[in-house]
Amino acid sequence: MTKVLLVSGFLGSGKTTLIKSLAEYFSANNVKSALIINEIGEIGIDNKYMKRLGYNLWELFGGCICCTLASGLVDTMEQLKEYEPEVVMIEPSGGADPKTTIDALVDMDIERKDIVNFFLLDTTRLEMFMAVLQPLLQSSIHEADVVLINKTELIEENTFHEALRIVREIKPEVPTVKTRRDNLIDEEMAGLVNKFLTKEGD
Numbered sequence: 001m002t003k004v005l006l007v008s009g010f011l012g013s014g015k016t017t018l019i020k021s022l023a024e025y026f027s028a029n030n031v032k033s034a035l036i037i038n039e040i041g042e043i044g045i046d047n048k049y050m051k052r053l054g055y056n057l058w059e060l061f062g063g064c065i066c067c068t069l070a071s072g073l074v075d076t077m078e079q080l081k082e083y084e085p086e087v088v089m090i091e092p093s094g095g096a097d098p099k100t101t102i103d104a105l106v107d108m109d110i111e112r113k114d115i116v117n118f119f120l121l122d123t124t125r126l127e128m129f130m131a132v133l134q135p136l137l138q139s140s141i142h143e144a145d146v147v148l149i150n151k152t153e154l155i156e157e158n159t160f161h162e163a164l165r166i167v168r169e170i171k172p173e174v175p176t177v178k179t180r181r182d183n184l185i186d187e188e189m190a191g192l193v194n195k196f197l198t199k200e201g202d
């Protein structure tokens with residue numbers, strides 16, 4: 001059964017950066033992965049050029065297959081079936097509520113236990129999130145299976161604790177990981193990812 005790893009988070013919170021690291025990690029560990037992304041420009045690939053060549057899917061990051069959401073989530077998941085990935089990573093748009101994507105996946109008969117939602121919280125913008133994005137922050141954290149408290153090399157310890165407090169207030173039981181871009185897939189993250197990939201059905 002294919003697992004789906006959703007990487008959610010507001011605009012610029014580090015989703016593509018994490019996905020790149022995960023793709024490299026999967027490739028190094030012989031896990032067949034695929035990636036569905038909204039905007040291909042940001043990962044340094046000229047989508048128009050690929051389209052001109054007639055590709056709907058293409059390989060990047062050492063074997064990770066990639067496609068865009070241009071044709072819709074259902075069609076895109078369908079296209080990927082042929083490739084039989086162990087894990088499909090999805091980066092929804094930073095402005096979207098991850099619940100919309102999760103609901104769409106569940107409608108495709110993917111069980112919720114086969115979906116994991118990593119929510120990236122950009123700690124450099126906590127004040128702004130609290131001031132103008134409270135509802136989206138609330139629902140995003142509610143839907144998260146893991147919250148990554150990110151960009152932590154840029155902040156003071158008290159801001160990190162403030163981030164933790166915000167997360168705990170919304171979803172006390174959600175696992176959290178302290179992350180920064182230069183060390184994303186450390187032992188703790190690798191453990192979380194592997195636990196999800198090897199999780200059996202009930």
Ligand SMILES: Nc1nc2c(ncn2[C@@H]2O[C@H](COP(=O)(O)OP(=O)(O)OP(=O)(O)O)[C@@H](O)[C@H]2O)c(=O)[nH]1
Nearest residue numbers: 010011012013014015016017094150151152180181
């Ligand atoms: N300092 C620092 N910068 C980071 C970290 N993670 C990501 N960034 C930077 O933040 C910027 C946005 O990162 P992306 O990975 O493109 O974020 P995104 O969530 O995919 O952005 P959108 O797709 O535009 O919503 C880039 O310049 C990254 O290098 C981090 O842990 N620390």
Ligand SMILES: [Mg+2]
Nearest residue numbers: 015016042091
């Ligand atoms: Mg991105």
